Amino acid sequence: MDILIFQSAILFSLLVFFVNIRLKYFLVLLPVLAIIGVSSYWAIDVLISNQTKTHLLSFNISEQIFGFWSQTPHLVIDQISALFILMINVVSLGAFIYAYGYLKKYLALKSPLGMSMHYFSFFLVYISMLLITMMREGFMFLFVWELMTLSAYLMVAFHGEKENIRKVAINYLMQMHLGFLFLLAGFLIVNKETGIWGFEALEVYFASHDNYLVFLLFFVGFGVKAGLIPFHTWLPHAHPAAPAYVSATMSGVIVKMGVYGVLRVLTHVQSQLFEIGLTMLIVSLVTILFSISMAVFQRDLKKLLAYSTIENIGIIFLGISLSILGRAYNVQALAVLAMMGTLFHVLNHSLYKSMLFMLCGNIEKITNTRNINELGGLAKKMPFTTAFFLLGSLALCALPPFNGFVGEFLIYKGIYRAIADGGFFISIVAIVSIIFMALSGGICIYAMTKAFGLSFLGSSRKPFPEPLHEPSKSMFFPAFLNTILILAIGLAPVLILPQLQETLSAFKFIPKSSQVYQVQTAVFQKFGLLSLILITLFFLVYLVRYLQQKRVQVMHGPTWGCGYEAGDAKHQYTSTSYSKSMQNIVSPLLQETNTYQSFEEEEIFPGERKYQTTVKDRLEESVILRPINYLLNRIPKLGLAQTGRIQHYLIYPMAFLLLIALLSAFGII
Amino acid sequence: MIAFLLILICALLYPGTIDKTKAILSGRKGPKIHQFIFDAWRLFKKGSIYSDKSSFVFQISATINFVCLITAILLIPFAGEPSLFSFDGDFVFMIYLLGLGRFMSVVAALDVSSGFEGMGANREVLYAALLEPAFLLLMGTLCIFTGYTNFNDIFTALYADQYLASVVIIISSIILFLFILVENSRIPADDPNTHLELTMVHEVMILDHSGFDLGLIKLTAALKFAVFGSLICNLVIPSHFPIGIKILLFMIFQFALAVAIGFIESFKPRNKMARNPQYIISISAIALVLYCVMIIIKNKM
Numbered sequence: 018m019d020i021l022i023f024q025s026a027i028l029f030s031l032l033v034f035f036v037n038i039r040l041k042y043f044l045v046l047l048p049v050l051a052i053i054g055v056s057s058y059w060a061i062d063v064l065i066s067n068q069t070k071t072h073l074l075s076f077n078i079s080e081q082i083f084g085f086w087s088q089t090p091h092l093v094i095d096q097i098s099a100l101f102i103l104m105i106n107v108v109s110l111g112a113f114i115y116a117y118g119y120l121k122k123y124l125a126l127k128s129p130l131g132m133s134m135h136y137f138s139f140f141l142v143y144i145s146m147l148l149i150t151m152m153r154e155g156f157m158f159l160f161v162w163e164l165m166t167l168s169a170y171l172m173v174a175f176h177g178e179k180e181n182i183r184k185v186a187i188n189y190l191m192q193m194h195l196g197f198l199f200l201l202a203g204f205l206i207v208n209k210e211t212g213i214w215g216f217e218a219l220e221v222y223f224a225s226h227d228n229y230l231v232f233l234l235f236f237v238g239f240g241v242k243a244g245l246i247p248f249h250t251w252l253p254h255a256h257p258a259a260p261a262y263v264s265a266t267m268s269g270v271i272v273k274m275g276v277y278g279v280l281r282v283l284t285h286v287q288s289q290l291f292e293i294g295l296t297m298l299i300v301s302l303v304t305i306l307f308s309i310s311m312a313v314f315q316r317d318l319k320k321l322l323a324y325s326t327i328e329n330i331g332i333i334f335l336g337i338s339l340s341i342l343g344r345a346y347n348v349q350a351l352a353v354l355a356m357m358g359t360l361f362h363v364l365n366h367s368l369y370k371s372m373l374f375m376l377c378g379n380i381e382k383i384t385n386t387r388n389i390n391e392l393g394g395l396a397k398k399m400p401f402t403t404a405f406f407l408l409g410s411l412a413l414c415a416l417p418p419f420n421g422f423v424g425e426f427l428i429y430k431g432i433y434r435a436i437a438d439g440g441f442f443i444s445i446v447a448i449v450s451i452i453f454m455a456l457s458g459g460i461c462i463y464a465m466t467k468a469f470g471l472s473f474l475g476s477s478r479k480p481f482p483e484p485l486h487e488p489s490k491s492m493f494f495p496a497f498l499n500t501i502l503i504l505a506i507g508l509a510p511v512l513i514l515p516q517l518q519e520t521l522s523a524f525k526f527i528p529k530s531s532q533v534y535q536v537q538t539a540v541f542q543k544f545g546l547l548s549l550i551l552i553t554l555f556f557l558v559y560l561v562r563y564l565q566q567k568r569v570q571v572m573h574g575p576t577w578g579c580g581y582e583a584g585d586a587k588h589q590y591t592s593t594s595y596s597k598s599m600q601n602i603v604s605p606l607l608q609e610t611n612t613y614q615s616f617e618e619e620e621i622f623p624g625e626r627k628y629q630t631t632v633k634d635r636l637e638e639s640v641i642l643r644p645i646n647y648l649l650n651r652i653p654k655l656g657l658a659q660t661g662r663i664q665h666y667l668i669y670p671m672a673f674l675l676l677i678a679l680l681s682a683f684g685i686i
Numbered sequence: 687m688i689a690f691l692l693i694l695i696c697a698l699l700y701p702g703t704i705d706k707t708k709a710i711l712s713g714r715k716g717p718k719i720h721q722f723i724f725d726a727w728r729l730f731k732k733g734s735i736y737s738d739k740s741s742f743v744f745q746i747s748a749t750i751n752f753v754c755l756i757t758a759i760l761l762i763p764f765a766g767e768p769s770l771f772s773f774d775g776d777f778v779f780m781i782y783l784l785g786l787g788r789f790m791s792v793v794a795a796l797d798v799s800s801g802f803e804g805m806g807a808n809r810e811v812l813y814a815a816l817l818e819p820a821f822l823l824l825m826g827t828l829c830i831f832t833g834y835t836n837f838n839d840i841f842t843a844l845y846a847d848q849y850l851a852s853v854v855i856i857i858s859s860i861i862l863f864l865f866i867l868v869e870n871s872r873i874p875a876d877d878p879n880t881h882l883e884l885t886m887v888h889e890v891m892i893l894d895h896s897g898f899d900l901g902l903i904k905l906t907a908a909l910k911f912a913v914f915g916s917l918i919c920n921l922v923i924p925s926h927f928p929i930g931i932k933i934l935l936f937m938i939f940q941f942a943l944a945v946a947i948g949f950i951e952s953f954k955p956r957n958k959m960a961r962n963p964q965y966i967i968s969i970s971a972i973a974l975v976l977y978c979v980m981i982i983i984k985n986k987m
Binding site: 393394396397400403404407410411414415416417422426429430433434436437438440441444445447448451452455456458459460462463465466467469470471473474475476536539540543544546547550551554555558559562565566569570571572573574575576577578579584586588589590594595596597598599601602 | 730731732733734735736737738739740741742743746749750752753754756757760761771772773774775778779782783785786788789792793795796797798799800801802804805807808809811812814815816817818819822823825826829830832833834835883893894897898899902960963970974977981986
């Protein structure tokens with residue numbers, strides 16, 4: 018029954034191409050809701066019974082489309098898949114409902130076919146993400162992986178009439194395919210040695226062959242999707258280019274598919290844990306610090322959040338690598354706690370980040386800008402958006418009592434346990450991780466106070482096209498949904514601890530220890546109690562304050578200006594000036610260009626001036642742009658042989674044949 | 687519970703003691719040591735004036751900041767007497783609670799749309815970001831030394847090895863002392879008595895707070911002193927002493943700390959603003975050196 022609903026919902030979604038433009042949305046929403054129901058049921062079933070479940074699709078996509086693959090695809094759901102399925106469902110549900118309000122104004126602007134394509138690709142992204150977590154068989158996995166990439170490309174290119182957005186979308190597509198090649202290579206190598214296609218082959222392969230190199234192939238392949246440095250360059254461009262709910266889906270779950278892939282490969286890894294862990298550790302540490310430093314300098318709100326996504330992915334991979342290193346050095350607590358923290362963080366990040374991206378969409382819809390330097394003063398007219406954004410920012414900065422803190426706390430706790438128990442090497446690894454995490458945590462507060470404080474608070478820096486007001490109610494649905502979950506996980510992480518414990522049992526390298534869980538349950542209970550005390554105290558003190566304010570005289574007046582009366586919005590700090598004090602420290606990472614026209618000496622009454630300052634990611638410059646420009650300059654020189662004359666072209670095969678003949682005559686080949 | 691009460695009492699006397707020390711050293715008579723209690727009480731009874739530009743964030747920030755500090759005190763033990771809440775990694779919880787308070791105070795500063803307060807806000811977050819590793823590194827050192835990962839066990843187990851402990855305690859106390867000076871925005875990183883907004887860090891952020899909120903902010907700053915001061919006391923007071931002597935020692939050390947801060951404020955100039963990041967990072971560097979020494983001492987190599 019459930020599989021039937023699943024399949025018919027997929028087919029049903031095709032109807033979107035044949036109905037009126039106003040109905041299209043509902044024709045996609047309906048199958049999505051059906052699939053969310055079915056897949057959540059499957060996932061919860063797996064988590065409750067703690068067993069891997071298999072479902073059989075009755076039609077064989079690959080055979081019907083490609084005609085040469087005869088194996089019926091199985092949908093295998095284990096505990097890791099279940100966790101990711103639930104996460105995808107929550108984020109996608111929010112995004113789908115949000116899309117209704119967001120797309121309203123485009124119904125008149127876009128062609129019906131364009132809208133159908135957009136809705137359908139949104140549906141495809143959702144369904145392919147689900148299938149990625151369920152497919153174990155190599156060919157089908159790569160097929161749905163590619164399906165996700167392509168449909169995400171179509172979604173990013175929603176505003177494709179703009180040249181720069183087309184460019185960004187194609188950049189995304191090319192980088193994804195680079196990553197795809199690595200995955201393909203990984204599967205092919207494993208297939209050649211074992212004769213099996215898919216993740217099961219890894220089990221056989223890793224038992225008898227070198228683990229490190231094949232893992233590295235998969236790590237690079239999935240790392241491009243996850244946005245690890247130095248493969249991050251697509252991410253800060255693609256997120257801002259897409260509509261808000263698309264960026265929310267991308268940042269919330271699509272990049273997590275990279276994490277899923279690495280986790281899936283790791284469930285089979287058996288040896289060389291040290292090398293694997295160390296490689297991942299170095300990559301993730303660089304990712305964390307570099308990306309969060311870059312986030313401080315962004316003035317596009319979405320780009321800032323995109324860089325922060327890279328940082329969070331770095332933290333997730335840091336947790337994974339610490340867990341592996343903990344196993345390699347037999348520090349049981351680190352292995353368990355770091356991986357548990359990672360799983361928490363995967364879940365938590367998708368909740369608050371998708372919410373923040375959609376709230377950015379609210380701002381963009383009302384003000385038509387995402388530039389921090391043009392925003393400001395939204396708090397009074399958009400109180401709900403402001404409150405939700407504040408909550409999301411606090412969760413993003415990993416501050417208690419919100420959910421972001423739980424994951425980082427577990428990783429910290431594992432690290433300190435490792436310091437207390439571990440040997441020389443693990444102590445060094447631990448302290449380096451602490452320095453990086455502490456610094457990035459502080460800089461994250463820097464970035465988010467900037468994002469929240471400058472764009473929502475103060476007074477508006479530029480006049481807005483329409484008077485500020487809250488957007489329609491459907492655009493708050495994800496914020497409500499995610500806020501409930503953020504608070505639930507933040508206050509009572511103990512609720513989902515048993516589920517994560519089951520997920521952990523899927524990893525072979527993690528020792529099974531019930532003791533750590535019992536201790537952790539007790540810690541989380543105290544933790545929750547402390548958070549409750551914090552909140553209760555807040556309400557108590559605020560009540561006292563409220564009563565006091567009723568008794569005394571409360572006045573309103575201008576801001577303190579040191580005697581200067583004519584202070585206005587232009588005197589506020591801007592995005593650039595707010596990040597200036599940080600810029601002096603991290604200037605080697607940045608490439609700052611200032612364009613301005615200097616004052617002439619004879620200019621007595623200078624006119625209006627423009628001063629533009631741009632800060633660029635130096636890694637992007639040196640890893641992507643410079644090599645590409647180098648190639649673009651060099652490749653035309655190869656065109657020397659391409660003369661356009663048929664006589665010349667005939668010489669080439671002649672020369673080749675002659676060469677072969679000579680070589681075989683002398684017995685070289 | 688005892689730590690909670692003692693910290694509250696100390697907090698109320700901290701600002702007065704520092705001011706009194708500074709006054710005596712500069713040849714003035716100075717206010718009474720408990721003057722701060724009257725000041726705070728007067729502020730709590732006063733009316734408020736809010737900026738037209740400010741929003742609801744401004745209204746809740748001081749309260750949240752205060753509540754964070756109160757909650758943080760629940761985690762602090764008293765030299766061998768357990769704290770109200772104790773779990774592995776509680777110091778991480780504490781430092782992140784302070785982070786929550788800081789986040790709120792910074793956004794409140796940005797809420798009044800003043801150039802001055804933005805200036806203080808971005809300096810404050812930068813210094814905090816650079817300072818945070820110092821505390822977490824120091825806790826790492828104590829973890830490696832004692833083999834425990836929560837305040838209670840660390841401070842109880844500290845005296846197991848008398849000779850080594852003295853070295854660790856002295857250097858850790860120095861690091862914590864330097865940490866306190868920066869965390870509480872005192873000289874040499876920041877000067878609470880400076881007369882120019884352009885050179886302030888913390889003080890400029892609270893220019894627009896008044897009445898009840900200002901009282902809470904002053905109280906929060908005093909509590910911050912007492913919280914970190916009590917960590918130093920936890921380090922230096924042996925846990926096996928009888929409780930009466932421990933209380934006495936606690937008060938003496940807190941008093942000495944306040945006097946020491948007064949001394950430093952009287953004789954040391956503040957850093958140039960551009961030198962501050964370097965100064966703050968150097969605190970982390972000292973903590974890192976201590977950590978490396980500890981790895982060698984504990985024969986981990």
